[in-house]
Amino acid sequence: MSDFLAQHPILVVSGIKVVVMMLVMMTALAYLTWFERKVVAHIQSRWGPYRAGPHGLLQPLADGLKFLFKEGVTPAGVDRFAYYLAPFLSLSLALTSIALIPFGPQEIRILGQPTSFGIADLNIGLLFLFAITSLGVYGVVLAGWSSNSKYPLLGGLRSAAQMVSYELALTMSVVGVLLLAGSFNLREVIAAQRGFHWGFLPRWNILASPLPQVLGFFCFFTAAIAETNRLPFDLAEAESELVAGFHTEYSSFKFAMFFLGEYASMITVSCLATILFFGGWLSPFPETRFFVWTHYLPTALLAAAGVWLILDGLRYSTLLGKIVLPVLGLALCGAAALVSRPGLLEFVQGPFWFLGKVLVFLFIYVWVRGTLPRFRYDQLMAVGWKLLLPVSLANVILTSLAMVVGKR
Amino acid sequence: MSAELAVFLVLAALAVAGAVSLIVQRHPIHSALSLIVVMVSLAGLYLLLGAEFISAVQIIVYAGAIMVLFVFVIMLLNAGIEERTNLSRMARYVGLPLGVLLMALLAYAIGRGASSQAPAAAGPAPTKTLAMMLFQDFVFPFELTSILILIAILGALVLAKRES
Amino acid sequence: MVPISYYLVLSAVLFGLGVVAFVFKRNIITIFMAIELMLNAVNLAFVAFSRALGQLQGQVFVFFVIVVAAAEAAVGLAIIILIARNRQSLNVERVALLKL
Known part of the structure; x- marks a missing residue:
């Protein structure tokens, strides 16, 4: 066995990457729920989670423990195999798609093996991502059918129709980007967005030169919200009509798996939007002497957040907060100092911009959820087929025309 | 045993198990799930054969769209467990022998014709070459398929529309 | 290398x-799903031949x-x-009006 592993170091390296990625993702998912609850609360003039730990920072942990220790009820008359398979499918497919996202331009070294920053780097990366997301519908549909109950069935039917319809618009909307990049590989898609118009305006696909992909981005993001079953398109689990839709009959950890799956696909979609339309890890500032100071932005941001946390912690009301928040702040300041060191400074640039853009998209996700009302089902279908699909098709035609004319 | 052969054997076993399960399962949804297993493992085999694009299309179109449609219709019609009726005599006495005979015949033909052929060592087919071929050599059939799909959409609409 | 005959x-x-x-x-x-299974089996043979002959036509056929x-599924499911x-009823033996 050890001989075999020594002959194929790629297996060990990939294993390490997968484990690290899983841990990071699980933490990120947990705190994404906290982030969403906080942001939505502030949109609605509430405080949000505040009791479990300072600023509710321990709330995800409390939620997780609650889900773990709740009794897992399996209703009578369910189709057991499909009932247990559905949440598992949802979560595992959503997590698999993260494996295809590249997080930075450099190669990293694990056990002396150079390897890409991201789990897998495929030639058909984007197609493969769409393949995985297209399977995601089974989680919802099987949950709806196997529960043997009418509201989940209706939710499952709705979401099957919705996800199949919006998948078309989703796929068509990125064809423009693919035409510009000439490749399915996500790294090459980012590489094709290098450069600046007139020396300062980044040549990202949203501002691409023959035809800015604004229409494509609009269609992509709308369809992606519908694909992930989020408000305002969460007809599959509309609580005012269908109790809780497809996961009505799910409790405890099986429900948590659906929940985490939804957040994981939110992260994937945000990463994808960043890569396809907003230049991935490329900095919005040109690499000239005038803009060298932007390399210290990560340091400045981390330090500012750290100082703010320390100050906030000192006047926090509870004793725990008075201890935890300054310690966190000090850790952030330490990270800031670490990041400004010469070797790391260059390394951090790519991931910093990447994660920054992803965070912006996650915020938009939550913002949309907090402010827009839910669509009616027929409106949802009309938007998908009569607006998004024609517009994304038009985008394909316009982009190819612009490319042909631009070449002359 | 090389790693490639091991992967092949696992995927092939999955595919055959899925196909057998399609026959054995009595509920249509379970049959559909078995067929999805077959399709996904076939996509893996296509990757092994270096057909990346076809592999992705197999999952996106077959597993992700066509089978969703099947599952959707099964749910819509609320199809229950298959009734056990007496098979027609034709199927019982002629069907199984013929099926086995067909398999044997195919295996024999393959064993005689292709047993010594090792695959040509071609790298993964670049999607670009495939696209060039599709839009240059096969552009007429390609356009024909678009008409076919249009007709299919119209047909499905006309058939499924409720008469008012 | 896996022989093509496999x-x-x-x-x-x-x-x-x-x-x-x-x-x-x-x-x-x-029954309709069985037809899809047969189509899939044929596709596998096409891709295998395309690899063995070093040509891409097989993949184009697939x-x-x-x-x-896809077209067939749309019309067939409507029927x-x-x-x-x-x-x-979905039982084929109950859809036998034309049978003598």
């Missing part, structure tokens, strides 16, 4: 299982087969919905 044998086995399913299943939707299968609506 793929062809697998394809033949899958096709045979498809035929068996087609003959023995009574539910019209499952592409067309998938497109035709199945009609049958279910008119006969209140």
